[in-house]
Amino acid sequence: xxxxxxxxxxxxxxxxxxxxxxxxxxxxxxxxxxxxxxxxxxxxxxxxxxxxxxxxxxxxxxxxxxxxxxxxxxxxxxxxxxxxxxxxxxxxxxxxxxxxxxxxxxxxxxxxxxxxxxxxxxxxxxxxxxxxxxxxxxxxxxxxxxxx
Numbered sequence: 509x510x511x512x513x514x515x516x517x518x519x520x521x522x523x524x525x526x527x528x529x530x531x532x533x534x535x536x537x538x539x540x541x542x543x544x545x546x547x548x549x550x551x552x553x554x555x556x557x558x559x560x561x562x563x564x565x566x567x568x569x570x571x572x573x574x575x576x577x578x579x580x581x582x583x584x585x586x587x588x589x590x591x592x593x594x595x596x597x598x599x600x601x602x603x604x605x606x607x608x609x610x611x612x613x614x615x616x617x618x619x620x621x622x623x624x625x626x627x628x629x630x631x632x633x634x635x636x637x638x639x640x641x642x643x644x645x646x647x648x649x650x651x652x653x654x655x656x
Contacts, residue, residue, distance in 0.1 A: 509583055511593060516571055516578040523592035524580065525564035529557065543627065548618045558618035565614045567597065575600040600644075 516524065534541040534556040544559050570576040581594035635643035 509585055511581050511583050513579050513581055516567075516580045516595065518568070518571065520580050520592055520595075521564055521568055521571065523589070524567050524578070524595045525560050527592070527595060528563045528567070529560045532559075534559070539627065542623045543620055544618050545620055545623075548620060550618065558616070562614055562616035562619055565616075567595075569612060569614065570597055570599055573599070 531537075532540045534544050534546075540556070540559065544556060546555060549555050549558050567578065571578050577598045577600075579596050580592045581596075582591050583593045584591060586593070632643060639645075639647055
């Protein structure tokens with residue numbers, strides 16, 4: 509079962525959103541439950557599944573952003589719909605004075621916006637405490653080779 513890492517494409521977004529929704533499902537992930545509380549979930553779909561569209565839109569925003577690197581882990585021995593077995597995402601800080609595409613708000617009625625903003629503030633503060641005043645600005649991922 510060799511797994512290779514490649515840059516993600518638009519075609520990969522449904523699998524990425526599926527993996528993220530499953531891995532960070534409100535039934536098993538306390539942070540996701542805080543972000544997607546039961547009282548905000550639509551009644552016509554299973555609990556936690558409303559996060560799928562939000563996660564897909566966030567990953568699409570990252571994929572379209574020059575500051576982001578979205579990589580998928582591909583198992584070519586699996587069927588087409590199951591070949592993506594994981595992903596990683598790195599959103600670099602925008603250029604000075606610029607606005608980051610991935611940080612733009614994505615509407616989702618099932619998302620507790622106050623909890624989301626609180627989480628972002630906590631993560632940003634932690635980055636400053638860990639890496640210094642610039643936060644993640646000086647931290648960068650390893651280079652990913654393009655495969656032909």
